[in-house]
Amino acid sequence: MNVFTTLLLAAEDGEETSGIDLLLPRDVNEIIVGVIAFIIVFGFIWRVASPALNEMLENRQKRIKADLEAAQAEKAEAAALKEDYAAQLSGAREEATRIVEDARQAGESARADIVARAEGEAEDIKARAQQELEAERERAMTAMRREVAGLSIDVAEKLVGRNLDRAGQQALVEQFIDELGDTED
Secondary structure, rough: OOOHHHHHHHHOOOOOOOHHHOOOOOOOHHHHHHHHHHHHHHHHHHHHHHHHHHHHHHHHHHHHHHHHHHHHHHHHHHHHHHHHEEEEEEEHHHHHHHHHHHHHHHHHHHHHHHHHHHHHHHHHHHHHHHHHHHHHHHHHHHHHHHHHHHHHHHHHHHOOOOOHHHOOOOOOOOHHHHHHHHOOO
């Protein structure tokens, strides 16, 4: 008998049944049939569903394990990339420092070259100016000697009253001026 039949019979008899009576079978045959049915259903589930369920669980474990390994590999790769970027950044900083230092040294070298060239040019200009000054002085002295010689001859002619040999007198005056120049030095 099943539970529904028991309830119907109990309702017809007018008996009141409690909740626990509804769950427990009244007949031993019912218990045996229920246990056999449970064993058959359990065996069927164990045979058919258990391998599929185990396979599903194993696949899930493998997928989770693969995901964990992939995550660890990505974490290791990210750490390696981070170290690589840090090394590149450090290298870039060193390179920038080296470039700035090279530029500073090149600037100092260029400045020293420019100053040395300017000083050399200034010395050359001073030397040329000194040479030009000496040459101009010599020209002025020569012109002055000629003028003095000419004036001396003119004065001597007027004093003597006759025309003197101009070339001879010129040589005489220049000799005299040279002698005066040598005694002054």
